[in-house]
Amino acid sequence: MFNFTLSNPVHACIAGIFGVLILASAIVFCMHKGDKEGKHKELTARVKSWWFMIAIFSTAMLTTPMVSIYFFAFLSFLAFKEYISVIPLRRADRRLLFWAYLTIPVQYFFVADNWYGMFIVFIPVWVFFLMPFRLILAQQMEGFLSSVATISWGLMITVFAVSHAAMLMQFPALAESPAGGAGLVLFLMVLNQGNDVAQYVWGKFLGKHKILPLVSPKKTWEGFLGGMVTTALIAVVLAPFLTPFNMGFALLAGVGIAAAGFIGDVTFSALKRDIGIKDTGALIPGHGGILDRIDSLSLTAPLFFHFVRYFYY
Numbered sequence: 001m002f003n004f005t006l007s008n009p010v011h012a013c014i015a016g017i018f019g020v021l022i023l024a025s026a027i028v029f030c031m032h033k034g035d036k037e038g039k040h041k042e043l044t045a046r047v048k049s050w051w052f053m054i055a056i057f058s059t060a061m062l063t064t065p066m067v068s069i070y071f072f073a074f075l076s077f078l079a080f081k082e083y084i085s086v087i088p089l090r091r092a093d094r095r096l097l098f099w100a101y102l103t104i105p106v107q108y109f110f111v112a113d114n115w116y117g118m119f120i121v122f123i124p125v126w127v128f129f130l131m132p133f134r135l136i137l138a139q140q141m142e143g144f145l146s147s148v149a150t151i152s153w154g155l156m157i158t159v160f161a162v163s164h165a166a167m168l169m170q171f172p173a174l175a176e177s178p179a180g181g182a183g184l185v186l187f188l189m190v191l192n193q194g195n196d197v198a199q200y201v202w203g204k205f206l207g208k209h210k211i212l213p214l215v216s217p218k219k220t221w222e223g224f225l226g227g228m229v230t231t232a233l234i235a236v237v238l239a240p241f242l243t244p245f246n247m248g249f250a251l252l253a254g255v256g257i258a259a260a261g262f263i264g265d266v267t268f269s270a271l272k273r274d275i276g277i278k279d280t281g282a283l284i285p286g287h288g289g290i291l292d293r294i295d296s297l298s299l300t301a302p303l304f305f306h307f308v309r310y311f312y313y
Contacts, residue, residue, distance in 0.1 A: 009179045009241040013186055014058050021050060045286030053284070053293070057189065061182060065169045066112060068185065072166035073108040078290045079158035080104065082281045087154070092138040093147045099134055103127055103155055107163050114170045123160040128152055158291070161298040164305040165189070171313055176244045183242035184308060190238060191257045192300045195231040199262070202226030216269040219262075228258035244312055253307065260303045261296035268295035 028047045060071035084097065103123060110119040132148045165185060173180035203223025211219045235254025239245040245253060268291060272280065281289020 010061065010182045010186055013190070013238065013242060014061065017054060017190065021054060042286055049284045049286050061186060065181065068169050068182070069108060069112050069166045072162055073104060075290070075294065076104050076159045076162045077101070079162065079294055080154060082289050082291050083154045083158055086275060086277060086280050087150055088275070090140065090143050090147055092135065092140040093151065095138055096131065096134050096151060099131065100151055100155060104159055107159055108166065111163055111166045111170070119163070119167060123155055127155060157298040161302050162294065164301040165297065168305055168308070171308065174244050179242045187238055187242040188257070188300065188304050191231050191235055191254060192261055192297055194234050195227050195258045195261045196265070196296060198230035199223040199227030202230070212266055215273060216266050219266065224262055228255060231258040253304065256303060256307065257300045260299045264296040264299035268292070
């Protein structure tokens with residue numbers, strides 16, 4: 001199952017990720033040694049958490065496509081569970097949660113079966129119409145619209161959107177892209193998470209001009225633009241090994257993922273400010289909760305999936 005060889009582009013890229021992580025850990029260790037005031041405590045916690053997250057993701061990617069799909073299904077489950085735990089719900093809404101959770105295995109069944117027709121309409125169409133009807137049966141109309149909107153949006157961002165990353169696994173290998181679907185998933189995840197890290201680093205060291213101070217005070221133009229340039233460069237470097245993209249297309253993909261990632265990030269920031277919380281959870285030290293980690297993926301995954309499907313498959 002773990003037939004690891006550096007001649008495989010996916011394996012080689014994962015080895016490179018661990019190499020970067022080792023380098024980052026060494027740098028943070030040196031910074032921490034001279035940090036008597038604890039200024040880099042959050043950064044140290046972030047790097048430690050990255051070891052854990054990358055180890056789990058790599059295990060999923062190095063086994064079989066089905067294991068990778070199960071991984072994203074579990075990620076959707078954790079994300080939706082966390083979402084439900086932080087939003088206000090009525091007593092009547094609790095009766096709906098069983099059916100809401102049931103959408104997760106159903107949606108990922110369509111992914112595993114490569115049933116694109118149902119994959120693309122199940123939540124946006126069927127669940128969108130049937131979930132409100134289940135609430136109507138409870139006959140508590142006060143707050144009905146708010147509950148429908150809240151739960152439907154939660155399923156869209158944590159299940160439907162994230163499942164697009166898993167659906168990338170179904171794209172076959174091409175002559176110009178032997179890495180196939182696994183390469184596309186790895187390309188997306190590296191750029192998506194790399195953009196978050198790059199924006200954080202550029203913003204922390206050079207950030208002066210805030211973009212949306214009332215929504216996300218730490219977001220700066222320097223961080224956003226620095227992250228976009230960094231992400232675009234990473235895309236150009238990785239594209240020949242993991243994707244069928246030429247240089248121009250890779251550059252466009254990198255810029256698109258960086259921009260969409262930023263929008264997804266500030267969208268969740270607006271959500272957290274609306275309900276009065278800093279993080280959606282504390283599962284990942286230095287990062288917050290699952291939603292804090294995949295906020296940008298909720299927009300980049302659908303964008304990238306349809307980007308690839310329209311032009312290449």
